[in-house]
Amino acid sequence: MRSVYMDHSATTPVKPEVVEAMLPYFTEIYGNASSVHAFGREARKGVMSARNTIAEYIGASVDELFFTAGGTESDNWAIRGVAHANKQKGNHIITTTIEHHAVLHVCEMLEKEGFEVTYLKTDADGLISLKDLEAAIQPSTILISIMAVNNEIGTIQPIEEIGQIAKKHGVLFHTDAVQALGKIELDVNKQNIDLMSFSAHKLYGPKGIGALYVRKGTRIKNLMDGGAQEKKRRPGTENVPGIIGFGKAVELAAEGFEENNARLIRLRDKMIAGIEATIPYIRLNGHRTKRHPGNVNFCFEFIEGESLLLSLDLVGIAASSGSACTSGSLDPSHVLMAIGLTHEIAHGSLRLSLGEFTTDEDVDYVIEQLKPIVERLRSYSPLYEKATGGTR
Template sequence: MEMIYVDHAATSPLHPEVLDAMLPYFQTHFGNPSSIHQIGRQARQAIDQARRTIARALRINEQTLIFTSGGTEADNMAILGYSLEHEAKGKHIITSKIEHHAVLHACEELEKRGFEVTYLPVDETGRVKLNDVQEALRDDTILVTLMFGNNEVGTIQPIQEIGALLKEHQAVFHTDAVQACGMVELNLSELSVDMLSISAHKINGPKGIGLLYVRDGLKLKPMLFGGEQERKRRAGTENVAAVVGFAKAMELVVHSISERQSKYQQFARTLIDTWTEEDVHFQVNGHQHERLPHVLNISFPGMNVESLLMNLDLAGIAASSGSACTAGSIEPSHVLVAMFGQDHERIQSSVRFSFGLGNTQEQIERIAVETAKIVKRLGQQEEFIN
């Protein structure tokens, strides 16, 4: 039985061209980029070229990019690095209740160090209200960190409007764009953000590599200490093969955004139309229009998400709840709790289907039919029990 993977928001398969680009840097061009001999210089040239490629895709100066070990480190570097460097200006930070844990836990760490954090609510579509941001701003606010597109429900935040709101304020603006990169155009020459995080493994690149864009002139306190890599901003020998793979992945996704947007929107329509025709009771979670095209979060009322995911897996479909699995039980999604409230039925019955490389229309049609069968069967079992 073919296993169909629709959990690309968790991680994505490596693109074959990315693997081909990386392979020489494991054996042939294996040098340390800090070495001055030819082998070292070959590695340095590869990193420099990769940085130029990514900067060109994001339409920014290559010197504004810091390579990290992934999105988590990039988020931590932005939040901790900026706040600790500039705490003399104030110790107040604004974020939202639906951020990735890389952001939320970094903020919690700052609270332990004497900072105050405002966690903004979201509406039932998962969006922050611009007025709430404005009302939360204080004279001592130094950082606003709000994700571009949510990894669980796909809702896109009004990033440009929030950035414009902060233009006359001392607070800098960071956005976690890990899930948005490759799905929407990120033109950083026009986007009103000061820092932005990206991770390669969400765009068919390798795991263990990410980056933080930092607006030119913005100073961060280093989180790692050692060598002078990344212009003294992030110590440690560079992961050359991963950097090269990251650049190749970025090059591939930016040239196919429109095509993939159309494809994934069609996938979502296929699922929704099929379930409607099959008379399956379901609800779409997240904003109906301001959303990432590859993420579809669905609540099937009356279903237990753990049973639903297990049955999907047995049917050869790899989907997700979009939340962490701890000790064999699925914890309530903090995103859905923020959207609907702690005891809302949707929290226990929501599944995330996220599309990506390798998915076909035929696969999506199979998912639609199999999911309908499973939901109906589980519903009948529940009726029998009751």
């Protein structure tokens, strides 16, 4: 049986080159990067090299990049840190209804502390209205937090325009770029971004390592208290192998950016066209063109997404029904509900996320297997029988 991995938005395999770069930092260059002896200096040299690679890739200075344990930590630090450091200036935050829970749950907690949060709605494709964003800004607004690329439906927000609006009104702008790094152009100065969150494992790097970009001069509370690492802002012994792997993953992404994305877009559009041509009663979620190059997200009427996932798994296809962080939930996706879908339709969602190792044969196999699986699952549905007049 063929094995096809279509869940790259949940996590990616670590590239062999990344593993190779990391290995010496486990067994040979194993010093604490804060130590003054030769072992520590060698480790610190590797950390600085990786920091420089990542900072350069996003147009930042090396002293504006802080390593964290991943995207969730970076989102929490950015939003909570800015809110608490600027509460004398104001207590209003603007975000959207389709953010990752790492953003939404932090905002909900801040509301309990007395902060005011505006949750912008999107259109049916998941795009915000720039007019609505500007209208939501108040004298007390201290932060706008809007993700660059949605993790479920793949829609790409107009980040540069959002940054321009934030700068015009003197409001800090944070973007969750976990799904964006290596997939869309990111330039913190061109796009007027003040804070940006990343995670290495979405980019063929290791799990457990991420980063937060913080523009110089931005008022933000430290993540926690402890040692002097990361300029005392994010203390704790550095995950040196992870940092090395993150830097290598970004280096590889930069080298193959245009070629890899062009290939992914071709495969993505091939899959979308193949599914739409062979299966009726479906809906493509997310913007058709302003979309993550590897994201395919459909809702299939008259069936449950979990049944679809299990059936695909039985034929060797790994996929998801939404965010990997909420895979244990029985509730429909908050993103799909926010773009206007009903509970019934949202429950039948499927996210297929392609990666650099995905082949044409993989795409063909998914299209081939999906049609009979959907037909079989729908054959058990009285709603489908009613909608089709008893035809199969």
